[in-house]
Amino acid sequence: MPRPSAREIVLDAYVDILIEHGPGSVTLDAVAAKAKVSKGGLLYHFGSKEALxxxxxxxxxxxxxxxxxxxxxxxxxxxxxxxxxxxxxxxxxxxxxxxxxxxxxxxxxxxxxxxxxxxxxxxxxxxxxxxxxxxxxxxxxxxxxxxxxxxxxxxxxxxxxxxxxxxxxxxxxx
Amino acid sequence: MPRPSAREIVLDAYVDILIEHGPGSVTLDAVAAKAKVSKGGLLYHFGSKEALxxxxxxxxxxxxxxxxxxxxxxxxxxxxxxxxxxxxxxxxxxxxxxxxxxxxxxxxxxxxxxxxxxxxxxxxxxxxxxxxxxxxxxxxxxxxxxxxxxxxxxxxxxxxxxxxxxxxxxxxxx
DNA sequence: GTCTATAGATGGATAGAC
DNA sequence: GTCTATCCATCTATAGAC
The missing domain is CATH 1.10.357 (Tetracycline Repressor; domain 2)
Structure with missing residues (x-):
């Protein structure tokens, strides 16, 4: 079981928030916090909300x-x-x-x-x-x-x- | 067929936006625009987003x-x-x-x-x-x-x- | 590859005129 | 009952240090 890449961890966080709180609560801040990276770090992997x-x-x-x-x-x-x-x-x-x-x-x-x-x-x-x-x-x-x-x-x-x-x-x- | 109340018209607009663009696009501005009332007018009928x-x-x-x-x-x-x-x-x-x-x-x-x-x-x-x-x-x-x-x-x-x-x-x- | 800082826009909600 | 104007929080995205 290889350690998941940062990209996958961010995607996991995105999925979690969508399921638990719905699209209205999906913000880059929230996803970054859940994935335990900074907003800047997140945006390195996914350049925009749409990319997520x-x-x-x-x-x-x-x-x-x-x-x-x-x-x-x-x-x-x-x-x-x-x-x-x-x-x-x-x-x-x-x-x-x-x-x-x-x-x-x-x-x-x-x-x-x-x-x-x-x-x-x-x-x-x-x-x-x-x-x-x-x-x-x-x-x-x-x-x-x-x-x-x-x-x-x-x-x-x-x-x-x-x-x-x-x-x-x-x-x-x- | 009685003319629908302003409340119902606003609710129709809310429904339309949810179906066509999803919850991420539901803003008071968007709902008000679709219902052809001002944001203030909308908020008279529904005091908050949650009330919608x-x-x-x-x-x-x-x-x-x-x-x-x-x-x-x-x-x-x-x-x-x-x-x-x-x-x-x-x-x-x-x-x-x-x-x-x-x-x-x-x-x-x-x-x-x-x-x-x-x-x-x-x-x-x-x-x-x-x-x-x-x-x-x-x-x-x-x-x-x-x-x-x-x-x-x-x-x-x-x-x-x-x-x-x-x-x-x-x-x-x- | 990950961070902080910040710009610039948009959000929800209030106040008060009409 | 509907409007405009405004406050302030929050949001996306960029710039640039490390």
């Missing part, structure tokens, strides 16, 4: 891509991995989910945000389509997972469904 | 409650109404959806935001539970609708599922 967002979107895409690849070889299969991670990891500190949660809070701030999130969604949908024969079923699994993800990011109880993923998949025929 | 958020959350709850009541007597039944409106109205300018989309962008800014959204979600889940016998099926329909809603708010294509709502419901047995 760019860095976040890069991370979101990179981690989502890796997560989808990881799903391909997951023990219970990709489909099961998709649903369980939608519901389980969103509240935990899996980096891929933290990054996309942070990005979700920036929708509207820049066109690239929604674009990136859509691209990541497409990755997952492609994966599901590869492993579920019927197209409509694949779409339904995708939408259901997205719903679980949304709920988890809202701090909602998802146990009712989380404990019955196998039965859910059986009923969907996936 | 409070006003939004009130509206979200009020409109969601009314929408759920409206769903009870919808032509195709409440369940069908839930799914079709999740997918259709989110991109349109139905006030209930615009308000909750705006609130969604403020998650993290204040605890009450996620709380309000959870409460509204509970309203819909109760409705579904009343009209779908099997509890797990009801939960699945709810999650699927939430997924469609999330996608619609991201400007995502939802037509594949939107055109097959009846088949979706048939497969879910709802």
């Amino acid at each position: 967002l760019t860095g976040l979107l890069d991370r979101v895409w990179r981690l989502s891509f890796a997560d989808v690849e990881h799903a391909r070889t997951a023990p219970g299969g990709p489909v099961r991995y998709f649903l369980t991670s939608s519901v389980t990891d969103a509240s935990m500190d899996k980096p891929a989910h933290r990054a996309s949660m942070a990005a979700l809070r920036q929708v509207g701030a820049d066109e690239r945000v929604a674009q990136t999130i859509r691209n990541c969604g497409q990755l997952w949908r492609n994966l599901l389509a590869e492993h579920i024969e019927d197209p409509l079923t694949a779409e339904m699994v995708g939408a259901l997972g997205d719903g679980l993800y949304l709920r988890a990011t809202m701090g909602e109880e998802t146990e009712t469904l989380a404990n019955q993923i196998d039965e859910v998949l059986r009923r969907l025929g996936a | 958020l409070t006003g939004l959350l009130d509206r979200v709850w009020r409109l969601s409650f009314a929408d759920v009541e409206h769903a009870r007597t919808a032509p195709g039944g409440p369940v069908r109404y839930f799914l079709t409106s999740s997918v259709t109205d989110a991109s349109m300018d139905k006030p209930a959806h615009r308000a909750s989309m705006a609130a969604l962008r403020q998650v993290g800014a204040d605890e009450r935001v996620a709380q309000t959204i959870r409460n509204c979600g509970q309203l819909w889940r109760n409705l579904l539970a009343e009209h779908i016998e099997d509890p797990l099926t009801a939960e699945m329909v709810g999650a699927l609708g939430d997924g469609l809603y999330l996608r619609a708010t991201m400007g995502e294509e939802t037509e594949t599922l939107a055109n097959q709502i009846d088949e979706v419901l048939r497969r879910l047995g709802a």
Whole structure:
């Protein structure tokens, strides 16, 4: 485990603040303080506030891509991995989910945000389509997972469904 | 149709800016300009930025409650109404959806935001539970609708599922 | 590569005229 | 009920020392 670069530490702080306080509270001062660098130090790595967002979107895409690849070889299969991670990891500190949660809070701030999130969604949908024969079923699994993800990011109880993923998949025929 | 009060016009402007530019761009100046009042005029109706958020959350709850009541007597039944409106109205300018989309962008800014959204979600889940016998099926329909809603708010294509709502419901047995 | 200092702009909120 | 004017805190970004 190599020590994370200063760039990554700053990005972590940016993500933390977005998730905990929202975009209205994101200031260079706040990010620098959380990352324990000075504002000048921060601006050496990210030349502007917009550069921070760019860095976040890069991370979101990179981690989502890796997560989808990881799903391909997951023990219970990709489909099961998709649903369980939608519901389980969103509240935990899996980096891929933290990054996309942070990005979700920036929708509207820049066109690239929604674009990136859509691209990541497409990755997952492609994966599901590869492993579920019927197209409509694949779409339904995708939408259901997205719903679980949304709920988890809202701090909602998802146990009712989380404990019955196998039965859910059986009923969907996936 | 009574002319909307100044309060409502200001709230509309606040919602517009949240949806179009995100919370990072919400300033009293911007809201006042969009509502075509002065900053002083705005602050007469909402004494602070926080009061604007409070006003939004009130509206979200009020409109969601009314929408759920409206769903009870919808032509195709409440369940069908839930799914079709999740997918259709989110991109349109139905006030209930615009308000909750705006609130969604403020998650993290204040605890009450996620709380309000959870409460509204509970309203819909109760409705579904009343009209779908099997509890797990009801939960699945709810999650699927939430997924469609999330996608619609991201400007995502939802037509594949939107055109097959009846088949979706048939497969879910709802 | 990280810091301090500071410029210059913009933010939220108040006071008081009309 | 709506406006203008203003205060002061905070924000982004730059300049330049170390």
